[in-house]
Amino acid sequence: MPTAGASPNRTTDATHAATTLDGMAEAVVIPGGGYGVTTGMLWYAGEVAARRGATVHRHSWTEPAPDAFDATVETWVTAQLAPTLTGRPLLIGKSLGSAAAALAADRGLPAVWLTPLLTAPWVVAALGRATRPVLLVGGTADRLWDGATARRLTPHVVEVADADHGLCVPGPMVGSVNVLARVIAAMDEFLDAISWPG
Helix, strand or coil, X not given: CCCCCCCHHHEXXXXXXXXXXXXXXXXXXXCCCCCCCCCHHHHHHHHHHHCCCCEEEECCCCCCCCCCCCCCHHHHHHHHHHHHECCCXXXXXXXXXXXXXXXXXHHCCXXXXXXXXXXXXXXXXXXXXXXXXXXXXXXXXXXXXXXXXXXXXXCCEEEECCCCCCCCCCCCHHHHHHHHHHHHHHHHHXXXXXXXXX
């Protein structure tokens, strides 16, 4: 992604421990199975946190991920992320990354889940155990999204009509760009609502 206007001093690669020396707020951006942390929506979501003064750690998987619907994926994602997490960061994840919902619930972390796997029972169960607020974002054309389940789990939901798993909508590309703007605005509003960083 172009980095014009980015906050390079506040963004790091999170293949190492997510720590900061100056006591600043932290956010960890978690990729999907095929959607990297410097791609589209995840890039801008990380920038929302950075512009709020957070140190942003962009995680990369260190080995090929199991199938997103394999029951071992939750354990695999936790094993990948747990060593990198210290403190109480905001988690921002896409698709496969939402398997970290269990880690967020166990550690009491707020989270933003973009196109979470709401048809995976273990993700839904973990989201149901959340003790900190979560924002769920998905599209009605995404077979992995379940709007009714999302609304049952949290009052913080953005559901985009006709959007697919990449949060793209049919028609001219400007429509999908508008979805990006809507989601980023909703993330800012969510973080305001939960007073993050506190």
